[in-house]
Amino acid sequence: MSFIAEKFSEIAPSQTLAITAAAKKMRDEGIDVASFGAGEPDLDTPQHIKDAAIEALQEGKTKYTPATGIAELKEALAAKLLVDNGIEYEPSQISINCGAKHSCYNAILACCDPEDEVIIPAPYWTSYPEMVRLAGAEPYVIETKRENGWKLTADEFEEAISGRTKMLILNSPNNPTGAVYSQEELEAIVEVAASEDILILSDEIYEKLIYNEKKHISTAALSEEAKALTITVNGFSKVYAMTGWRLGYTAAPAEIAKAISIIQSHTTSNPTSFAQYGALAALQGDQGMITDMVEEYDMRRQYMMSRLQKINNIEIVEPEGAFYFLVDTTKIGLNSMNLTEKLLSRYQVAAVPGAAFGYDMSVRLSYATSLDVIKKGLDRFEEFCHAH
Numbered sequence: 001m002s003f004i005a006e007k008f009s010e011i012a013p014s015q016t017l018a019i020t021a022a023a024k025k026m027r028d029e030g031i032d033v034a035s036f037g038a039g040e041p042d043l044d045t046p047q048h049i050k051d052a053a054i055e056a057l058q059e060g061k062t063k064y065t066p067a068t069g070i071a072e073l074k075e076a077l078a079a080k081l082l083v084d085n086g087i088e089y090e091p092s093q094i095s096i097n098c099g100a101k102h103s104c105y106n107a108i109l110a111c112c113d114p115e116d117e118v119i120i121p122a123p124y125w126t127s128y129p130e131m132v133r134l135a136g137a138e139p140y141v142i143e144t145k146r147e148n149g150w151k152l153t154a155d156e157f158e159e160a161i162s163g164r165t166k167m168l169i170l171n172s173p174n175n176p177t178g179a180v181y182s183q184e185e186l187e188a189i190v191e192v193a194a195s196e197d198i199l200i201l202s203d204e205i206y207e208k209l210i211y212n213e214k215k216h217i218s219t220a221a222l223s224e225e226a227k228a229l230t231i232t233v234n235g236f237s238k239v240y241a242m243t244g245w246r247l248g249y250t251a252a253p254a255e256i257a258k259a260i261s262i263i264q265s266h267t268t269s270n271p272t273s274f275a276q277y278g279a280l281a282a283l284q285g286d287q288g289m290i291t292d293m294v295e296e297y298d299m300r301r302q303y304m305m306s307r308l309q310k311i312n313n314i315e316i317v318e319p320e321g322a323f324y325f326l327v328d329t330t331k332i333g334l335n336s337m338n339l340t341e342k343l344l345s346r347y348q349v350a351a352v353p354g355a356a357f358g359y360d361m362s363v364r365l366s367y368a369t370s371l372d373v374i375k376k377g378l379d380r381f382e383e384f385c386h387a388h
Contacts, residue, residue, distance in 0.1 A: 034377030069096030122358030178319020
């Protein structure tokens with residue numbers, strides 16, 4: 001007899017974390033591994049953010065906070081969403097959670113019942129389907145096309161809708177593809193969602209990491225109708241290099257925000273108190289580091305693109321946001337688990353298998369690592385590709 005809940009039979013562990021752990025183990029053993037696995041900035045958290053958290057600790061701000069976060073931070077987020085994204089939310093509609101991952105899960109849990117379907121365009125961030133299953137609902141995956149820039153079209157969305165469809169998950173800029181949806185593309189998707197009363201979970205964690213003079217568009221900013229259907233998710237991990245701080249947030253219609261607050265009150269109680277003061281400093285401090293970060297990533301992105309475009313038996317789509325390349329390895333003929341295992345064991349290159357993102361014949365390469373590692377890793381990756 002198993003004491004484990006039946007739903008866990010369908011839940012897979014995070015392959016992105018697994019590959020990072022495997023690469024770290026090899027490095028600890030003295031092996032020179034070039035890792036493209038990381039989904040986090042290689043930069044340190046800015047000092048003024050650390051100082052604000054330290055000051056909060058020293059001032060004794062170590063007690064419980066309201067379940068959805070301190071008032072000052074929620075007010076600052078409401079101002080940020082208005083200025084940066086063009087969306088007006090009351091602070092009561094904002095919930096600060098333990099990372100954007102937690103924010104996504106809270107939103108799904110708040111809105112989805114067993115037997116509900118959640119449409120997820122693939123390639124997708126690896127945790128979306130598992131979150132849906134944990135909530136008791138069912139993921140319905142739509143495979144997008146490379147020739148469409150790995151983006152869901154309104155027609156594909158409409159065709160996938162059933163009487164059980166409750167939610168669509170959109171991630172722009174996208175992990176793992178770097179795809180960025182235009183205003184026109186989002187408007188067409190919202191029109192379909194509105195006609196069927198389908199919620200949109202808009203994961204915008206990479207909103208500031210965007211290139212080629214592209215502009216990030218928040219789904220909820222398109223219209224009042226879009227706002228009424230959208231749960232906006234964002235956080236501090238990527239743009240402020242605060243991955244370990246575990247702070248994200250949702251901004252949602254009042255009824256959904258209330259449900260998220262109840263969930264949080266019975267699970268985490270609240271986000272970490274002193275970390276919230278660091279996040280407040282992140283929002284209120286100098287934003288120049290974001291420009292510097294984007295410029296650095298763009299330089300790495302362009303270098304990687306110039307190298308990858310010259311390898312004959314792979315295909316890429318230029319990423320316009322985030323810090324990843326999804327490399328289509330169909331011509332190599334190996335499934336992604338086999339490919340990444342060989343790449344790591346024989347060539348000491350860590351990459352995340354495409355199976356984790358719902359597109360098996362691919363690997364994800366992150367450029368959130370130093371240019372030296374990128375050069376060394378691409379030399380080895382090119383050698384591997386030529387050998388196959």
